[in-house]
Amino acid sequence: MAKWWRSLRTAIQSPQQPLSPPQPFQSSRYHTIQAIPREVVGSRVSAREREQGRIPAVVFSQSLLDINPSNRYTSRKRLLTTEKKQIQAILKSVELPFFCSTTFPLQIRAGTGSSVLLESGTVLPIKIHRDEKTGKILNLVFAWADEGTEMKVDVPVVFKGEENCPGLKKGGHLKMMRSTLKYLCPAEHIPQKN
Numbered sequence: 001m002a003k004w005w006r007s008l009r010t011a012i013q014s015p016q017q018p019l020s021p022p023q024p025f026q027s028s029r030y031h032t033i034q035a036i037p038r039e040v041v042g043s044r045v046s047a048r049e050r051e052q053g054r055i056p057a058v059v060f061s062q063s064l065l066d067i068n069p070s071n072r073y074t075s076r077k078r079l080l081t082t083e084k085k086q087i088q089a090i091l092k093s094v095e096l097p098f099f100c101s102t103t104f105p106l107q108i109r110a111g112t113g114s115s116v117l118l119e120s121g122t123v124l125p126i127k128i129h130r131d132e133k134t135g136k137i138l139n140l141v142f143a144w145a146d147e148g149t150e151m152k153v154d155v156p157v158v159f160k161g162e163e164n165c166p167g168l169k170k171g172g173h174l175k176m177m178r179s180t181l182k183y184l185c186p187a188e189h190i191p192q193k194n
Helices: 002-013 043-051 084-094
Strands: 033-037 054-060 078-083 104-109 117-130 137-144 150-156 180-186
Touching: 033 084, 043 054, 043 137, 054 084, 078 084, 084 137
Parallel strands: 033 104, 054 137
Antiparallel strands: 033 078, 054 078, 104 117, 117 137, 150 180
């Protein structure tokens, strides 16, 4: 008990360090995902793409049907491949829980190293499929996130001030009931990590 009182006394007597200003979030505008279309589908083709350092991906509209199910429009579903190094660099800079709640610009090029732009837009990562044993990325699923499009997003919960909480300093634990919250909003209003 005396040890606890001594540690409390030193904590009270030590000068309080001012809170550092929040670091600005590195916007995803700096990370443009470059992709090329793929015409052939299948597990063997996807395995060959992975061997060449590319990751298969698919981009689709979050709602493939309008309000009227009989009114089918041409969906913007695209089968793509992206560079593995590029996706890994984005995952390092954005962090995994925030990756699936961050929009990214997407540019679909005619081929590897081509300057011909076939299509561009904003996408929201929906899912990352990984190998159960190795943890390597198998493929990516994106949804078009055009301005004004209603999106369902799982936004990660972030607690601020944990380092200043007296209960946690004394050895307490923060119990999170939920790690994410479902959020329905236009694509341009998806909350960013602060």
